[in-house]
Amino acid sequence: MSDPNQSEAHKARSRRNVALGGALALFVILVFLVTVVRLAQNVAG
Amino acid sequence: MPQAPVDAPVAKTKPPALPQDYFQLLKPRVMSLVIFTALTGLVAAPGEIHWFLAAVAVFCVAVGAGAAGALNMAIEGETDALMRRTRGRPVAAGRVAKGDAFAFGVILAAFAVMLMGMAVNWLAAGLLAFTVVYYAWFYTVLLKRSTPQNIVIGGAAGALPPVIGWAAADGSLALNAWLMFAIIFVWTPPHSWALALYTSDDYAKAGIPMMPVAKGPKSTRLQIFLYSLVLAPLAVVPVFTGLGGWLYGVIAVCGGLAFVGLAWRVYRSRAGEKPGEREEGLYDVKAEAKTARDLFAFSILYLFALFAALLVEHGIPGAA
Numbered sequence: 008m009s010d011p012n013q014s015e016a017h018k019a020r021s022r023r024n025v026a027l028g029g030a031l032a033l034f035v036i037l038v039f040l041v042t043v044v045r046l047a048q049n050v051a052g
Numbered sequence: 053m054p055q056a057p058v059d060a061p062v063a064k065t066k067p068p069a070l071p072q073d074y075f076q077l078l079k080p081r082v083m084s085l086v087i088f089t090a091l092t093g094l095v096a097a098p099g100e101i102h103w104f105l106a107a108v109a110v111f112c113v114a115v116g117a118g119a120a121g122a123l124n125m126a127i128e129g130e131t132d133a134l135m136r137r138t139r140g141r142p143v144a145a146g147r148v149a150k151g152d153a154f155a156f157g158v159i160l161a162a163f164a165v166m167l168m169g170m171a172v173n174w175l176a177a178g179l180l181a182f183t184v185v186y187y188a189w190f191y192t193v194l195l196k197r198s199t200p201q202n203i204v205i206g207g208a209a210g211a212l213p214p215v216i217g218w219a220a221a222d223g224s225l226a227l228n229a230w231l232m233f234a235i236i237f238v239w240t241p242p243h244s245w246a247l248a249l250y251t252s253d254d255y256a257k258a259g260i261p262m263m264p265v266a267k268g269p270k271s272t273r274l275q276i277f278l279y280s281l282v283l284a285p286l287a288v289v290p291v292f293t294g295l296g297g298w299l300y301g302v303i304a305v306c307g308g309l310a311f312v313g314l315a316w317r318v319y320r321s322r323a324g325e326k327p328g329e330r331e332e333g334l335y336d337v338k339a340e341a342k343t344a345r346d347l348f349a350f351s352i353l354y355l356f357a358l359f360a361a362l363l364v365e366h367g368i369p370g371a372a
Contacts, residue, residue: 019069019070022071034163037108037167038167038170041104041170044102044104044105045105048102
């Protein structure tokens with residue numbers, strides 16, 4: 008029989024990986040938006 | 053091959069940390085006050101900033117504050133485990149490994165500072181980096197265990213967020229930014245010592261020389277009162293420098309008088325004289341410590357009201 012704690016650890020690792028992936032995607036979007044806003048400001052200025 | 057008996061004990065693996073444990077590492081309650089004061093500094097500054105970059109600046113301050121909290125908990129894990137107020141924290145309770153908390157703090161701090169620099173300006177980013185290092189290293193590692201003035205000097209870290217907000221919006225550091233810094237800086241000792249008066253047995257157990265432990269409750273009560281005499285008039289000064297309007301002025305005068313009155317009650321009381329004045333909750337105390345508990349609770353409301361007034365006056369056209 009498998010250790011329930013090990014399967015729980017596996018699930019937790021999966022959740023953490025999904026969270027890290029999501030955070031990375033958000034970071035990319037954030038940098039893109041900052042770049043667009045700053046470029047727009049520089050063009051307008 | 054020999055078989056292990058079916059009922060043989062299975063080696064237990066440690067339960068994994070949950071997302072809420074990592075969220076707790078960020079000290080969300082402290083973070084909310086930091087966000088609020090940084091936002092006030094940003095809105096009160098005369099400079100123009102795009103709303104999206106302003107939101108990014110506040111986000112960076114929040115993440116930076118969270119990073120400082122995570123680093124503090126990583127460094128203080130063993131000490132936190134000795135105190136009732138802090139023993140449930142993720143590192144102290146063993147739910148997050150010390151190294152994980154430390155790495156989490158370093159990564160968040162680097163992220164917040166770099167993003168602030170790239171998106172807003174490097175003055176604000178430099179101040180943010182300084183604040184994180186000041187709190188996590190200078191206060192937590194060097195000051196906290198070495199002097200009863202720890203909270204006085206360390207209070208600068210908590211006072212810097214409105215200055216960072218101001219720098220983010222304006223790209224400079226004007227007198228009014230430092231005035232907001234000064235108000236929080238002078239507010240911190242009476243606020244922290246009021247709490248320390250009824251949690252001093254915890255601090256003594258952990259070997260932290262907080263003022264009531266090092267100098268005794270009588271000296272602490274006197275210093276709380278003296279600080280309140282400096283704080284109340286200082287909080288009115290923004291009315292004369294153009295930072296605060298009539299709403300701010302009314303709150304500063306009335307709140308300041310109430311603050312001094314409550315500090316006087318603490319001075320005249322015997323708060324901190326008996327060990328074990330605190331019950332289970334943060335605000336549940338025995339009769340002797342009620343004056344200190346009242347001042348602690350009011351001090352939070354007072355600072356919140358002062359900065360809320362500034363936020364309203366500068367954020368809503370025509371409110372000043």
